[in-house]
Amino acid sequence: MNYISTRGAAPVLSFGEAMITGLARDGGLYVPETVPVMLKADIAALAGLSYEEIAFRVMRPFLGDTFEDDEFRRLIAKAYGSFGHGARAPLVQLAPNHFLLELFHGPTLAFKDFAMQLIGQMMQAALAKTGERITIVGATSGDTGSAAIEAFRGLSNVDLFILFPHGRVSEVQRRQMTTPSQANVHALAVEGDFDDCQARVKDMFNNFPFRDVVRLAGVNSINWARVLAQVVYYFSSAVSLGAPERTVSFTVPTGNFGDIFAGYIARKMGLPIEKLVIATNQNDILDRAIRSGIYKTDGVKRSISPSMDIQVSSNFERVLFDAYERDGNAVAQLMKELNAGGFTIKREALEILRGIFISGSCSEVETLATIRHVFAVTGHILCPHSAVGVKVAEEHLGGVPMITLATAHPAKFPDAVEKAIGVRSELPSRMGDLFDRPERVTWVKNDSAALQAVVRERIGC
Ligand SMILES: *Cc1c(COP(=O)(O)O)cnc(C)c1O
Numbered sequence: 001m002n003y004i005s006t007r008g009a010a011p012v013l014s015f016g017e018a019m020i021t022g023l024a025r026d027g028g029l030y031v032p033e034t035v036p037v038m039l040k041a042d043i044a045a046l047a048g049l050s051y052e053e054i055a056f057r058v059m060r061p062f063l064g065d066t067f068e069d070d071e072f073r074r075l076i077a078k079a080y081g082s083f084g085h086g087a088r089a090p091l092v093q094l095a096p097n098h099f100l101l102e103l104f105h106g107p108t109l110a111f112k113d114f115a116m117q118l119i120g121q122m123m124q125a126a127l128a129k130t131g132e133r134i135t136i137v138g139a140t141s142g143d144t145g146s147a148a149i150e151a152f153r154g155l156s157n158v159d160l161f162i163l164f165p166h167g168r169v170s171e172v173q174r175r176q177m178t179t180p181s182q183a184n185v186h187a188l189a190v191e192g193d194f195d196d197c198q199a200r201v202k203d204m205f206n207n208f209p210f211r212d213v214v215r216l217a218g219v220n221s222i223n224w225a226r227v228l229a230q231v232v233y234y235f236s237s238a239v240s241l242g243a244p245e246r247t248v249s250f251t252v253p254t255g256n257f258g259d260i261f262a263g264y265i266a267r268k269m270g271l272p273i274e275k276l277v278i279a280t281n282q283n284d285i286l287d288r289a290i291r292s293g294i295y296k297t298d299g300v301k302r303s304i305s306p307s308m309d310i311q312v313s314s315n316f317e318r319v320l321f322d323a324y325e326r327d328g329n330a331v332a333q334l335m336k337e338l339n340a341g342g343f344t345i346k347r348e349a350l351e352i353l354r355g356i357f358i359s360g361s362c363s364e365v366e367t368l369a370t371i372r373h374v375f376a377v378t379g380h381i382l383c384p385h386s387a388v389g390v391k392v393a394e395e396h397l398g399g400v401p402m403i404t405l406a407t408a409h410p411a412k413f414p415d416a417v418e419k420a421i422g423v424r425s426e427l428p429s430r431m432g433d434l435f436d437r438p439e440r441v442t443w444v445k446n447d448s449a450a451l452q453a454v455v456r457e458r459i460g461c
Contacts, residue, residue, distance in 0.1 A: 001064040003030040003224060006321040007335070008328020016066035016126050019119065019225040020134070022218035023205075027335070028328065029318050030224045035268045036061035043244040043271065046235060051088035052076050054239075055118075055232045058269075062228055067125065075125055079118040082107050084428055089114070089233040091240055091403070094378055098393065099403045100386070101237045108176050109409035109431070110307070111259065112147035114233065115226035119219060120151030120158075127157035135214040135459060137161045137204055139197035142169040143307050143408065145187070146176035148219055153182040159459050161186045163197040163451070166443065172412050172427070178439035186458055192446035195300075203448040210452050213461055221258040222314045230262035235271055241401050244272050251277035251393035251404040253385045254286060255308035257315035259405065264319060264356065274400050276357050279392035281305045281385075284361035286313055291359065293350045295334075296342030304364055304416040305384040307408070312338065323349035360392035367391065371420035381425050383408040384416040 003018040004010075007028030013021060018030040038058070046054050055076050056069075063072065080088050085105035092100050106113025127134060136158055138148055145162040152160040162177055166189040169177075177187040190197050205211055205218070219226070238248045250273060252260035260276055267273040280287045281303045289295040300311045317331060323345070324330045337343035345353070362370070370387040374380055382390060386406035393404040410417045410425035417425045427434060444451050 001036075001062055002033040004033050005030060006317050006328060007332040009332070014066060015063045015225070019066075019122060019223065020126065020217055022220065022223050026332070028331070029222050029315070031318055031321060032062060032224075035265060037268075037270045040244045040270070043235070043239065046239045051232070051236055052080055054236045055080070055229075058232050058235050059228055067122070071125065075121040076118065079121045082117070083113070084430055089236055091237055092380065094374065094380065094390065094404070095397070097401050098397055099237070099241065099401060100380070100390070100406050101233060101403050102406050103233065104383070104406060104409035104412075106147070107150045108143065108146040109412050109428075110143040110147060111230070111405065111407045112143050113150065115229040116144075116147040116151040116219065118229045119223065119225045120148075120155060122225060123217075124155045124157055133157050133159075133215065134217045135159045135161065135455065136217050136219055137163070137201050137455070138219055139163045139194065139201045140169075140177075141165070141194040141306055141309070142173035143412075144220070146173055149177050149180055149185050149187070153180045153185045155184065159184050159186070161188060161455055161458075163188045163190050163200060163444075165189075165193045165197055166191050168193060170413065170415075172414070172434065174441075175434050175437070175439065178441040179434065179437035181440065186454075187441045188451065188454065189441050189443045190446050190451070191443070196446045200446065200448055200451050204452060204455075207448075207452065210456075214455060214459060220314075221256045227258055227262050227265065227315070227318075230259055231266050231269070234263050234266035234273070237403050238266075238271055238273070241403070244270075247272040247274045247400045249273065249275040249277065249396070249400050249402050251279050251389050251396070251402060253279045253281075253305070253308060253389040253405065253407050255283075255310040255313065257286065257313040257319070259407070260357075261315045261318055267356065275396070277392060277396055277402075278357055278359040279389045280359070280361045281308050281367065281388050282361065282363055283309050283311065285311065286316065287359040287361040289316075289345065290353060290357055293345045293347075294342060295338070295345060297338070303384075304367060304413070304419075305388050307385055308388065319353065320345070320349065323352045358396065360395055362388040362391040368416070368420040370394075371417060375421050381410040381417060381421070382406065383410045383413050385413075
């Protein structure tokens with residue numbers, strides 16, 4: 001299985017190479033050259049299997065010869081063994097024909113654990129074969145950093161540095177990043193905001209001497225291996241509700257378009273998905289794009305669903321690549337226009353997108369109201385991101401079953417929950433001592449030279 005860039009001008013890579021490389025050298029994103037289709041009988045055969053076995057069968061065709069089958073099964077078992085629920089991604093019912101897919105039973109209580117836990121295992125195994133050691137650097141507004149630290153802590157071939165904006169993550173998020181004690185993880189509190197952190201990471205990748213000497217790698221949400229790991233729960237949940245005989249729809253709270261793009265891949269693989277509903281908070285660039293055909297940036301507004309406060313949805317490039325019939329030059333041109341503020345999606349491409357995706361957005365007031373009414377009617381407490389999904393999903397019920405993705409545990413965002421229903425959501429008991437563990441964090445100026453010096457000093461080169 002080969003991987004090609006959405007901008008058509010980077011080397012063709014294997015799965016293992018694309019996983020380590022992350023961003024393609026032409027600035028594009030790696031996608032599989034062809035998407036393997038699962039036969040209806042093979043989808044039907046997933047019914048009743050463990051999450052781990054479904055994961056193996058869904059992902060295996062994408063891997064080429066990167067791992068032997070037995071080895072890949074072992075990596076999957078390790079990745080999901082630490083989850084706090086035997087089903088890994090359980091479904092609960094909210095209303096007639098409306099189901100919630102709980103993706104927050106991993107070690108850091110957000111869906112990013114599904115991809116990060118597996119990519120940690122896969123990277124370690126791939127590096128062990130070559131004896132290589134790498135340095136992973138990432139910026140986070142909260143959930144990605146804690147998921148990465150939890151996945152990579154203690155691995156012997158990886159040093160991990162996470163830059164987070166000092167004072168701008170929730171206390172639970174901060175403690176999840178600062179309390180792991182393993183020497184290979186380094187939480188760096190940067191005196192700046194999330195955009196500063198992201199810019200400093202970009203500076204590191206653009207400083208080629210630094211990049212080469214520390215052997216820099218990335219695990220941000222454009223990494224293809226992360227997308228692939230997220231395809232699995234679309235299959236497991238749809239099959240639980242009767243696929244492939246029964247068609248379903250999904251609603252996905254969206255920021256960087258990674259999670260919903262995984263649903264798009266599941267649909268391409270043959271899973272009968274009628275519609276994929278894009279749910280955004282007040283940062284509604286994707287909703288506006290699907291409705292108007294104009295993709296135009298418009299400044300980030302801080303919201304109570306902060307993991308979706310994103311101005312440019314990186315993974316949208318992958319779906320544009322398909323909608324433009326895989327014309328890398330056309331995509332490169334659109335991205336150039338985006339740097340100047342925005343672009344218009346051509347009519348044929350917009351029609352393709354509208355045949356698959358519908359969209360909606362949710363205001364701050366509506367987010368709180370949704371947490372409130374779902375609690376009143378069902379007793380379930382939603383995190384604010386999941387509430388955005390539920391609100392938009394409720395506008396599209398009727399017809400086939402709707403599955404809304406619950407992307408984080410409510411206890412990760414206790415202030416928003418308290419504001420909505422007057423009670424704070426409790427952390428699961430396995431995390432109960434989070435507030436007693438000692439913190440370890442390095443404060444760094446918002447300065448590339450200072451940050452790069454910290455990285456080099458820590459890894460001793
Ligand atoms: C990252 C995140 C999202 C957005 O996911 P994308 O893949 O970026 O669209 C939604 N909810 C939570 C809780 C997240 O951490």
